[in-house]
Amino acid sequence: MVRDPDGRAQAWPSGPARSGRRPMSNEWRKRLEILVLVVPAVALFSLFALVPMGQAIYYSLFNWNGLGPVDDFIGVGNYQQALGDAVFRGAILNNFIIVVLSLAVQLPLGLGIALLLNRPLRGRTVLRTMIFVPYVLAEVIAGVIWLLMLQPRGVVDSLLAGAGLDWARQVWLGDQDIALYTLFVVLTWKYVGFAIILFLAGLQGVPQELNEAAALDGASWWQIQRNVTIPLLGPTIRIWAFLSMIGALQLFDMVWILTGGGPGNATQTMATYLIQQGFDRGRLGYGTAAAVILFVISLVVALLYQRFVLSVDNTEDSSPKKRKAVR
Amino acid sequence: MSINRIRSAVALGASVALLAACGGGADGTDDASAGGEAGGDVTLTWWHNGNNDPLLSYWQGVADDFEAENEGVTIEVEAIQNEDLRTRLQVALQSNDPPDVLPQWGGGELADQVEAGALMDLSDRIPEAIESLGGSVGGWQSEGATYGLPYSLGVGGFWYNTALFEQAGITEAPETWEDLFAAVEALKAIDVAPIAVGAGDAWPAAWHYYYTATRVCSPETLETAQLELDFSDPCFIEAGELVQELVEAEPFNEGFLATPAQQGATSSAGLLANGLAGMELMGHWNPSVMADLTTSGEGLGEDLGWFPFPEVEGGEGNASAMGGGDGFSCAADAPDVCADFLAFIVNEDNQSAFGATGAGLPTLPAATSAVEDPNMQTLLAARDEAEYVQLYLDVTYGPNVGGALNDEVALMFAGQSGPQDVVDAMTTAAGTQ
Numbered sequence: 001m002v003r004d005p006d007g008r009a010q011a012w013p014s015g016p017a018r019s020g021r022r023p024m025s026n027e028w029r030k031r032l033e034i035l036v037l038v039v040p041a042v043a044l045f046s047l048f049a050l051v052p053m054g055q056a057i058y059y060s061l062f063n064w065n066g067l068g069p070v071d072d073f074i075g076v077g078n079y080q081q082a083l084g085d086a087v088f089r090g091a092i093l094n095n096f097i098i099v100v101l102s103l104a105v106q107l108p109l110g111l112g113i114a115l116l117l118n119r120p121l122r123g124r125t126v127l128r129t130m131i132f133v134p135y136v137l138a139e140v141i142a143g144v145i146w147l148l149m150l151q152p153r154g155v156v157d158s159l160l161a162g163a164g165l166d167w168a169r170q171v172w173l174g175d176q177d178i179a180l181y182t183l184f185v186v187l188t189w190k191y192v193g194f195a196i197i198l199f200l201a202g203l204q205g206v207p208q209e210l211n212e213a214a215a216l217d218g219a220s221w222w223q224i225q226r227n228v229t230i231p232l233l234g235p236t237i238r239i240w241a242f243l244s245m246i247g248a249l250q251l252f253d254m255v256w257i258l259t260g261g262g263p264g265n266a267t268q269t270m271a272t273y274l275i276q277q278g279f280d281r282g283r284l285g286y287g288t289a290a291a292v293i294l295f296v297i298s299l300v301v302a303l304l305y306q307r308f309v310l311s312v313d314n315t316e317d318s319s320p321k322k323r324k325a326v327r
Numbered sequence: 328m329s330i331n332r333i334r335s336a337v338a339l340g341a342s343v344a345l346l347a348a349c350g351g352g353a354d355g356t357d358d359a360s361a362g363g364e365a366g367g368d369v370t371l372t373w374w375h376n377g378n379n380d381p382l383l384s385y386w387q388g389v390a391d392d393f394e395a396e397n398e399g400v401t402i403e404v405e406a407i408q409n410e411d412l413r414t415r416l417q418v419a420l421q422s423n424d425p426p427d428v429l430p431q432w433g434g435g436e437l438a439d440q441v442e443a444g445a446l447m448d449l450s451d452r453i454p455e456a457i458e459s460l461g462g463s464v465g466g467w468q469s470e471g472a473t474y475g476l477p478y479s480l481g482v483g484g485f486w487y488n489t490a491l492f493e494q495a496g497i498t499e500a501p502e503t504w505e506d507l508f509a510a511v512e513a514l515k516a517i518d519v520a521p522i523a524v525g526a527g528d529a530w531p532a533a534w535h536y537y538y539t540a541t542r543v544c545s546p547e548t549l550e551t552a553q554l555e556l557d558f559s560d561p562c563f564i565e566a567g568e569l570v571q572e573l574v575e576a577e578p579f580n581e582g583f584l585a586t587p588a589q590q591g592a593t594s595s596a597g598l599l600a601n602g603l604a605g606m607e608l609m610g611h612w613n614p615s616v617m618a619d620l621t622t623s624g625e626g627l628g629e630d631l632g633w634f635p636f637p638e639v640e641g642g643e644g645n646a647s648a649m650g651g652g653d654g655f656s657c658a659a660d661a662p663d664v665c666a667d668f669l670a671f672i673v674n675e676d677n678q679s680a681f682g683a684t685g686a687g688l689p690t691l692p693a694a695t696s697a698v699e700d701p702n703m704q705t706l707l708a709a710r711d712e713a714e715y716v717q718l719y720l721d722v723t724y725g726p727n728v729g730g731a732l733n734d735e736v737a738l739m740f741a742g743q744s745g746p747q748d749v750v751d752a753m754t755t756a757a758g759t760q
Contacts, residue, residue, distance in 0.1 A: 063759060065727070066421040067443030081759075151593045152581045174527075174582030176741060262527055263584030264741025276734075279417050282439065282726035283759070 053295070059288045066284035078289035088290060091261075091268040092297070094180060098269075099248040101184050102191075103241055109188070110195030111237070115225055117196065118203045128200070135193035143257030146186045147173070150258070173259050176266040183258055183267050190254065191247070195240050202236030203229065235313045242305055249298050270294040369662045370401045373428040374416065375655075378406040379619035381684040388680075393671050400664055402428075409589060410528065420445055427661035428668060431475035431654045433466035434718050435553075435725025440656075446474040447657035449666050456670035463690040466718050467654050475656035476669045478678065479687030481611025482635070482650030482710045483534065483719070486702075490630040491519055491605050500634035504569070507637045511578040514605040520580035523595035523604035525588030526740045530721060531595060533736035534608050535573060536749065537649055537720040538636040540566035545643035546715035553723045556757035558750050562643070567739070567746025569639065574740055580604050584741050589616050600626045608636070610651065611706055615686040633702045635709050648713035651722050652690065724753070731756035 060079070063072040082088050117128055134142060149155040150172040157169050172182045206229050214224045230237075252271035255261060261272040270290065278287020377386050383406055390402040405426070407415060412430065419425045420440060431437060431446075440446050449457065450472045457464055457473050467475035487500070495513040499506075514521035526532035541549065544562035552558055580586060580598055587594045588609075598604040600617035607613065617626035638645040655672065657665035671677065678694035681687060685700040688707050698704055710716065721729030735752035738744035 065439060065443075066417075067439055067445060148591075154593075171582035171585070174585035176584065179585070259585060260527060262737070262741075264738055264743050279414060279421075280726065281730040281756075282417070284421065286759070 056288045056292055056295075059285050060292050062285045063283075064285035065282045066278075067282070070285075072285075074285075078286045079293065081286065082290050082293060087265050087268060088270070088273055088293075090265055091270050091273045094267065095249050095251065095269050095297075097180065098184060098187070098251055099245050102187070102244045102248050105184075106188055106192050106195055106244065107237070107241065110192050110240075111199055111230070111233075113192070114196045114199035114203060115229070117200060128196075131196055132193040134190050135197070137190075139190070139253040140257060142186075142190055143254050147258055150182065174263050176264045179259055179263055179266045183255060186258065187251075187254055191244070195244070198236055198240050199233060202233045206232045238309055238313060242302070242310065245301060245305065246298060249301065250294070270297070368399045368401070369664055370403060371428055371662065371665055371668060372403045372405070372426040373668075374405050374407055374412060374426045375430055376407060376409040376412045376653075377686070378408050379615060380624075382615060382686050385681065385684050385686070389672060389677055392677075393668055396671075397664065397667075402668070410587075425658045427658050427665050428655050429658060431467060431656040432651060432722050433475060433477070433654065434651075434722035435729065436722060437467060437474055437656070438469050439725055441469045441472075441474055445659055447659050447661060447666065449473045449476070449657070449669065452663075452666040453670040456673055459693075460673060460690050461692060463652070466652065466722075467656075475654045476673050477652040477654035477690045478673055478681060479611070479654075480650060480652035480690045480710065481688045481706055482648045482713070482716065483538070483608065483610045484633055484635045484706070484709065485606045485608050486599060486613045486617075487606035487632050487634065488599065488602060488604070488627055488630055489632040490627075491517070491602065492632075495519070495605070500632065501637050502634075504637050504639045507573075508576060510605070511576055515578075520598065520604040521578040521606065523580045523586070523598040523607040524583050524740070525586045525595035526579070526583050526737050527585045528588045529733040529737040531588045531609070532740045533721065533733040534719075536566055536570050536732070536736045536739075538608065539569040539639065540644075540720065541647050541649045541717050542566075542636065542639045542642040542644045543569070546647055546717070549644070549647075549715075549717050556724065556728055556753075556760065558753050558757075563750050563753075564746045567749045570736065570739060571746060574742075579740075584737075589620075592620050594620065596620055602627070602630075611688055611703070612653075612686065614700070614702065615684075631702060633705050644715070646714040647717060648709055648715070649717040649719060650710060651719040653687065725760075727760060728753050728756040 059070065061073060061075060062070050063074050063077070064070050113131065117124060117131075121127070152171055152174070156172065160166065160168050170178055170182075173179050210228050210232070211224055214228050219227070250271055251269045252275070255267050255269055255272050256275075259267045261268040261276060271294065274287045274290035274294065277290060278284050281287075373390065375382075375386055377383050386406065387404060390404050394400055394402055416425065416429060419429075420443075423445075425445065437446070453476075456476060460476065463477050463480050464473055467473060467477055485501075491514065492500075492510070495510075495517045497510050497513050501507040501510045511521040524531050524535070540563060543565045544552075544560065548560045548562055552560070552563075580595065580603070583595075586598075589596050591597055592601055595604070595607050596609065596613060596616045597620040599607045599613075600620045614626055614631060617631075618624055620626070635648065655669055657669060673691055675691060675693050678689040678691040679697035682689040682694050682697035682703075683699060685698075685703055688698065688703060688710065689695055695707055698707055717723070721733055723729070724732065731752045732749065735744055735749045739746075739749060
């Protein structure tokens with residue numbers, strides 16, 4: 001999108017081109033078209049993205065309980081308090097633990113299953129569907145199912161007992177030391193299907209000839225995956241990692257249903273914290289300050305990732321685009 | 328090109344139509360409600376938390392009766408589970424779109440809503456109804472004006488399973504702090520969770536602190552604390568120390584830190600209702616909540632008992648009780664008939680019928696004789712004999728300070744916080760009021 005100036009220079013020819021009558025009307029028509037096509041999108045984006053962001057920043061500077069007039073200006077007081085609150089700092093840490101765990105666990109797991117499912121296999125379609133089902137389930141429904149299964153004396157405990165693993169029984173969601181990891185297991189169950197589908201789609205773009213050529217050269221299946229397939233899957237993996245990181249930073253629904261941020265704030269995330277402070281405590285100003293911090297963290301992570309990781313793909317992409325613009 | 332032009336024209340047309348639709352919709356509703364106020368047909372929207380029987384059908388009956396007596400009035404009833412209701416109500420009030428008749432628990436929350444101009448002043452609209460309830464209305468007033476009517480006012484205490492107590496060899500309900508610990512040990516010995524607590528919701532854990540504070544602190548201290556949000560009296564630390572002592576005795580159900588209070592059979596109310604826990608510190612509404620969490624729909628039935636929070640040695644509030652009630656308010660911009668509906672809810676017929684459901688304790692003195700349930704009669708006696716009735720602390724202090732109190736006590740249950748931290752958390756929150 002950023003690179004469009006090349007294209008636009010074409011659409012708006014400067015001075016000399018205006019001489020003829022036809023190019024002139026053509027040019028106006030194009031301007032009108034751009035206007036008509038762009039305005040609704042820009043208007044909606046402003047209304048539902050930019051304006052609320054601006055409002056959030058404004059409210060975050062006030063001590064406001066959400067009911068009365070917004071008049072108690074306290075500057076960055078809310079930000080100071082949020083960053084000084086051990087619970088909020090713990091929530092940020094929890095978000096980053098989930099980010100790291102997601103990348104470290106879901107990537108190898110998802111990639112491995114995708115590579116296996118990409119081979120000719122009996123019942124492949126059925127397996128693919130089964131793996132994708134958790135992702136299709138509504139988050140709330142999946143959350144409630146797991147909540148019921150993870151209760152003390154629930155399904156999970158009974159299964160463990162049935163398998164003779166009584167010693168492995170835990171208070172899955174009520175133990176401060178393991179609740180976050182229980183949550184992560186549920187999240188992995190829910191989202192690894194998405195990674196697999198993305199990777200499978202990416203694998204369809206890896207030309208079969210390369211595999212055959214490598215096989216002719218005597219490469220083993222494993223060597224082919226390692227040296228041919230996975231490098232070509234790079235752009236897909238990088239995009240997945242980006243989506244996964246942003247999702248982990250904004251994590252809310254599953255936590256809200258399974259633990260509500262508890263026990264003892266062990267699974268608090270930035271999003272659950274800001275909802276609790278903003279709505280339950282009736283401190284909308286403070287809650288929005290936490291929301292703005294979440295926004296800034298996500299934005300910085302996204303920009304850094306764009307700049308240092310996704311830029312690899314962008315430079316590869318941009319060459320054909322440029323060619324098109326020249327033509 | 329021509330196809331593109333058609334497309335853009337369609338896009339433009341669609342967005343114009345969208346904007347027009349938005350504007351039109353808003354106008355439409357305005358017209359409808361304005362017409363309703365002036366002419367015959369009025370619609371009242373009503374949210375309440377009686378989403379289980381007996382209250383569900385009871386409230387529906389009240390709405391039907393009111394509709395029958397007042398032609399042209401339609402009441403749109405929405406029964407919502409308590410925790411969900413509170414969240415929705417907060418959001419509705421903040422977005423300036425509350426239901427006409429909204430649940431009201433009084434105290435600091437009511438004061439916040441009054442300050443924001445969200446509630447209808449009932450003082451001059453239904454003076455007889457306000458008068459008839461006597462002192463019970465106190466919690467629903469702010470600066471001398473009445474903004475809500477309570478239909479039920481109860482006190483909290485321990486609900487317990489008499490059969491399990493008997494089995495554990497406990498012959499009398501605990502009266503002192505020491506008795507409570509003895510009962511805990513006895514229940515542990517028969518392999519039952521002595522006390523069920525829904526610490527996942529924070530407030531049920533904090534209740535233990537409310538009650539120790541009510542026992543330790545004098546009524547005067549509590550009154551000063553709620554007026555000035557000043558918690559410097561040492562009794563607030565002492566109360567925390569007692570709670571810590573209780574937590575250290577490990578009397579709670581397995582996984583109590585994640586247990587909800589009322590949702591599902593594995594909630595604290597569900598554990599008590601299904602004979603898996605000995606007792607639970609909870610409000611007067613517990614029997615109706617418990618009933619819905621058993622397959623029989625009857626809860627513990629005959630085996631359910633109630634005793635007040637035990638007395639502590641040297642406590643200045645041993646003759647106090649703590650409770651709270653449920654009431655309704657009208658939104659500031661609700662139709663006039665809303666106030667009449669509130670008065671209708673607390674008239675003698677309805678209050679007597681309410682008392683007979685056993686789901687609460689009527690506030691209208693003339694209706695208390697309708698209470699048949701023996702446990703409710705015990706509660707009623709505790710309420711009326713107490714020298715001082717403190718409104719639940721979180722309700723009194725409002726969502727900000729009350730919420731800080733709840734969360735900090737929940738952390739104490741998780742072993743992450745102590746008595747001084749609880750006082751500090753309340754003081755800090757009070758500083759941001």
